[in-house]
Amino acid sequence: MEEHENERTKSVDVSLTSIDDDLPPCHNYSELKIIGDTLIIIDLRSTDKLFYAYDLKMQRGLGWFGKFGGGPGELSNFSGKVINPNTHTIYGTDFGTFERKKIDIRKALADSTYGAETIRNIDVWKDGYFKEAYFINDSIVYTCLKQFDGSSKLVKYNINSEFSIPIDTIENHEQSNSLIIVAHDSQLLMRVYHSYDKIRIYSFEGNLKKIIYGPDYKEQWDGRTRFFGSGVVGKDEQIYVLYNGQEIPKHYPQDILVMDKDGRYLKTLHLNSFVWDIAYHKPTNRLYVSTDGEPQFGYINLSDYDL
Numbered sequence: 001m002e003e004h005e006n007e008r009t010k011s012v013d014v015s016l017t018s019i020d021d022d023l024p025p026c027h028n029y030s031e032l033k034i035i036g037d038t039l040i041i042i043d044l045r046s047t048d049k050l051f052y053a054y055d056l057k058m059q060r061g062l063g064w065f066g067k068f069g070g071g072p073g074e075l076s077n078f079s080g081k082v083i084n085p086n087t088h089t090i091y092g093t094d095f096g097t098f099e100r101k102k103i104d105i106r107k108a109l110a111d112s113t114y115g116a117e118t119i120r121n122i123d124v125w126k127d128g129y130f131k132e133a134y135f136i137n138d139s140i141v142y143t144c145l146k147q148f149d150g151s152s153k154l155v156k157y158n159i160n161s162e163f164s165i166p167i168d169t170i171e172n173h174e175q176s177n178s179l180i181i182v183a184h185d186s187q188l189l190m191r192v193y194h195s196y197d198k199i200r201i202y203s204f205e206g207n208l209k210k211i212i213y214g215p216d217y218k219e220q221w222d223g224r225t226r227f228f229g230s231g232v233v234g235k236d237e238q239i240y241v242l243y244n245g246q247e248i249p250k251h252y253p254q255d256i257l258v259m260d261k262d263g264r265y266l267k268t269l270h271l272n273s274f275v276w277d278i279a280y281h282k283p284t285n286r287l288y289v290s291t292d293g294e295p296q297f298g299y300i301n302l303s304d305y306d307l
Contacts, residue, residue: 003212008257011268012305016289016298022059024052028292031230032279035085039063039279039288040105041297042081043293050075051090053109056281065108066116070096073115082133082141082159090161091119093129099123100162119160124148127162134182136204142167142182154191154202167206170297181231181239183261190263192228192241195221199228199263210265216245229253232254232280232287237261238307240287242275243268252276256287258307267307269300 011272022300027045036038043050053062070076070101070109076096083090088105100119107114125148133143155164173220179188187204197214216227229242238260242253252274258266273293280287285307287297 001210003210003263005212005214005265007215008265008268010266011255011270014269014271014305015301016291016300017272018095018295018298019054019288020297021060021293022055023297024060024061024064026052026296027274028296030130030290031081032288032290033081033083034279034281035083035088035105037281037283038088038105039281039291040083040090045236050078051103051105051108053105054196061102062109062272064107065114066090066103068138068168069254073117075116078116080130080133082130082143083088084135084138086135086138091133093122093124095124095129098124100159116176120162122162128153130157133157133159134180136184137180142180142204144178144180149231152178154189154206156206163223167202168200179230181233181241183233183237183239184236185263188261190231190239190261192231194226194228197227197245201263206299210263224248226240226253229275232275232278233261234280234287234302235282235285238266239263240269242278252292267305269305 026043029044030286039054039056041052049064052064067074074289078092078094080092090103095307101116102115122286128145128147130143131295133141135141139156139158143157144152153166154168155166157164178191184231184237190201191200197216202209224247226244227246231241243255243257244253254271256269273291276290285302288299
């Protein structure tokens with residue numbers, strides 16, 4: 001089933017409530033994750049420690065962890081940064097040592113000598129790598145497994161054994177540059193594209209249910225424009241996803257598109273700063289945001305915008 005979206009005109013300006021005063025200095029381009037009431041800031045440019053934990057409920061910092069470097073227990077070029085919300089464990093690929101590694105967040109915050117644990121050595125040319133993944137139990141994730149030939153596979157993947165079951169393969173290198181958002185309750189996977197204004201929606205079984213072409217969709221990518229960025233699921237399984245639609249590096253996302261679980265457009269949240277990442281906190285119905293401006297870190301009260 002194909003749908004064509006003609007316009008996205010329901011735009012509202014939103015402001016952030018800052019949490020900068022509670023946080024240490026962090027670089028731009030920082031990513032965000034939330035586990036329960038803990039916000040994890042991933043400082044991609046840090047040459048000391050890569051992760052900072054902040055207690056959203058108590059409004060206090062919990063500390064840095066994940067030491068940068070090439071030694072035992074350190075992280076030199078760590079990609080993926082997938083968090084198991086049940087075990088509070090971060091998984092990823094260290095391209096400096098070509099190893100899959102994991103970090104137990106609670107151990108890392110309790111013991112400053114604790115370092116990243118190596119799961120196994122890998123051949124990234126053969127095994128591929130992932131940027132984002134979503135746990136459905138303690139070992140199985142849905143992810144876009146990327147290959148070095150430029151293609152990618154949407155797979156059901158055992159993060160411990162490396163066994164994967166393909167759901168969809170897209171050989172076109174430009175269209176393979178994508179990420180997924182998972183609506184657990186409805187058992188739907190949404191695949192959004194960096195280089196195209198296009199969305200594909202699947203069932204958990206891998207059946208393609210719908211393709212949505214947005215108003216900025218073109219069959220051929222111009223090589224400069226970026227469209228979708230990271231996304232999260234909020235209340236009532238509404239989808240929040242960064243959207244650019246302009247050339248980079250002249251422009252980065254300032255818009256957050258809001259959709260329902262079936263990909264139908266609801267509204268646009270517009271910010272005055274470039275947005276690097278977002279994370280959703282269910283107990284407060286807040287969307288936490290990492291930007292390049294002032295504030296650098298803050299949140300949107302979604303209830304203020306009827307969300």
